[in-house]
Amino acid sequence: MIQFDNVNKRYESGQDALGRVSLEIERAEMVFLTGHSGAGKSTLLKLLTAIERPTRGNVIVGGQNLNRLRNSQIPYYRRNLGIVFQNHQLLFDRSVFDNVALPLSVSGCSKREVGRRVRAALDKVGLLHKENQNPIVLSGGEQQRVGIARAVVNKPAVLVADEPTGNLDPKLSEEIMRLFRDFNAVGTTVLIASHDLELIARMRQRVLTLQQGQLIYDGYPSREPAY
Ligand SMILES: Nc1ncnc2c1ncn2[C@@H]1O[C@H](COP(=O)(O)OP(=O)(O)OP(=O)(O)O)[C@@H](O)[C@H]1O
Structure with a gap:
């Protein structure tokens, strides 16, 4: 689904x-x-x-080499991705519903279809009852869940998250990770950048470790015997 082939970024x-990452x-x-x-x-x-292009090497996603993507094609490519940020980047001048509906505004969905999809996404993150609220009144964990609902509203094949639990306490972080696991369980490819090693260890999933731009580890640390 995702392939990095000798990728350098300067x-x-x-x-x-990044240096020669495959x-x-x-x-x-x-x-x-x-x-x-x-x-x-x-x-x-x-x-x-x-958002950036490699200096050398190829990034291939769903069979598509991103080097061959023209700038005008990038918005279409991104429709297959759900992106979750640490500071969730919600808009505080509109409701939870409207925040989650944002990615659909460019997709030409009917109003009814938008309502159906937004409510399905909010239901999955347990926030259906808050659709009319302004996200500013929600807790940090709830705001992050709105960010996740917005990322999945298009039913993307790939979900990408950059430090999605960076500002959350351990219990909330685990809840957020459980959500990602639920989306993964129904077939979504999930890639999460995090420096929370304890949380990662508890998730028992594949781990890629970068050090100074080199991929130094690719495996399942929690499956290896403890010494
Ligand atoms: N736009 C940029 N221009 C120049 N250098 C950059 C840029 N973005 C990142 N870098 C540099 O590239 C290297 C890798 O940065 P990157 O942000 O990818 O690391 P990271 O692992 O995500 O770090 P963090 O956990 O702090 O976010 C760093 O040395 C950083 O200073």
Whole structure:
């Protein structure tokens, strides 16, 4: 589903952020991406979401080589992705419902279809009863769940999250991770960047570790024997 083939990224400043990264993520896998600050996690996600382009190498998603994507095609490509940010980027001048409906506004859905899809997404994250509220009155965990509902409202094949639990306490973080697991269980490919190693260990999923732009680990740490 996702393939990085010898990918290098050097920013215009001359900073090397990724070096010769190769990896493959199958459809319906759930994978964590970890590493210290500055290791290249966000850069890898930016290449996947076509916010940045690789300096060398290929990023292939769903059989599509992103190097061959024209700028005008990028919005269409992104419709297959759900993107969750740490600070959820909700708009506080409109309701929870309208925030979740945003990605549908460009897709030409009828009003009725928008209502159906938004309510289905809010139901999945347990916030149907808050659709008319302004997100500013919600707790941090609830705001993040609205961000997740917005990311999945288009039923994307791939869900990408950059530090989605960064501001949350351990219990709320676990709830958010459980949500990601639910979406994964119904076939969504999920890639989550996080530096919360304890939380990652509890999830017992595949882990990719970056260090100074190199992929230094790809495996299942929790399945290995403890010494
Ligand atoms: N737009 C940019 N221009 C120049 N250098 C950048 C840019 N974005 C990131 N970098 C640099 O690239 C390297 C990797 O950064 P990146 O943000 O991908 O790391 P990260 O693992 O996501 O870190 P964090 O956990 O702190 O978000 C760092 O040295 C960073 O300073």
